[in-house]
Amino acid sequence: MSRMLKVISFLLVSVLLLSACGKTVEEQAEEGLKIAEEVFYKEPKKHNEEVNGTKLYKPTSFKLSDASDAQNIVLNKGKQPFILFMNPNEAKDSRLFYDLLHADEDVNIIDEEKFSESNSFGFVAVIQNEGDMVELIANVGGAKMTTLTKEKHIASDLETMMKIVRSIE
Numbered sequence: 001m002s003r004m005l006k007v008i009s010f011l012l013v014s015v016l017l018l019s020a021c022g023k024t025v026e027e028q029a030e031e032g033l034k035i036a037e038e039v040f041y042k043e044p045k046k047h048n049e050e051v052n053g054t055k056l057y058k059p060t061s062f063k064l065s066d067a068s069d070a071q072n073i074v075l076n077k078g079k080q081p082f083i084l085f086m087n088p089n090e091a092k093d094s095r096l097f098y099d100l101l102h103a104d105e106d107v108n109i110i111d112e113e114k115f116s117e118s119n120s121f122g123f124v125a126v127i128q129n130e131g132d133m134v135e136l137i138a139n140v141g142g143a144k145m146t147t148l149t150k151e152k153h154i155a156s157d158l159e160t161m162m163k164i165v166r167s168i169e
Contacts, residue, residue, distance in 0.1 A: 025134065025151045029111035029126040032158040036124040036138060039162040040115040047167050054086055057167035059160055075164075082147045082161065086168075090142025092120045097144045101125060101137065110134065122165070124158050140165045 023031075045057035052070035062082070065074035073084040090096050098114060098121070101107060108128040115122045122140040129135050129148060136154065138145045138161035145161045 025110060025126075025128075025154075028151055028154045029134075032126065032136075032155040033111055033113040033124055035155050036158045036162040037113055037115055039159055040122050040140070040166060041117065042166075044166040045163050047169055055167075055169040056084075057164055059163070080147060080149065082145055082164075084143065084145045084164065087142035087144075092141035094141045095121055096142070097137075097139045098123050122162070124162060126154060126158075136161060138162045138165050140168070143168045 047055035047057050049056055049058040049064070051064065051068055051073050054070070054073065056073075058064065058075065059077075062075040062077050065076055065081070068074050071086050071088075073086065075082045075084065087094075087096070093116070101109075101112075101123075110126040110128050112123060112125040120140055123137070124139070125137040127135040127137070132151050133148050134151055134154060136147050136149055136157055138158060140162075143165045145165050147157060147161065149157045
């Protein structure tokens with residue numbers, strides 16, 4: 001009987017693991033967009049880093065790259081780069097990056113969401129790339145962060161990216 005119980009337990013655990021890993025990219029994108037929306041409407045994280053006059057929140061697992069300058073701040077999480085483009089001429093309610101994304105006919109947007117409150121406009125987008133990689137964009141006003149990530153990391157990366165762009169002063 002104990003052998004049968006072990007086999008059944010193994011099958012149940014296997015089914016649970018496979019079903020958790022079996023989300024489509026669209027489902028993962030939808031989950032990531034919801035999380036990013038929650039972050040957008042929360043109080044911004046307090047900045048803990050200043051790069052060329054830009055104050056921002058930098059997660060402890062991220063390292064600032066020497067390749068950074070005033071308009072392109074490169075943060076790395078392990079070997080994964082997150083590029084933060086700063087346009088100081090754009091206000092917090094700027095839609096420039098959103099409009100530019102939609103002007104590019106070659107971009108295959110899997111899913112996107114836009115947000116606004118008082119004087120801020122933001123959006124997140126998941127863009128199809130090659131293989132199991134997707135491009136993520138998180139934006140608030142003149143601050144746009146992008147990265148390439150695996151499909152299974154969409155939600156966690158979008159959450160972190162929105163925390164960063166929301167914190168910028």
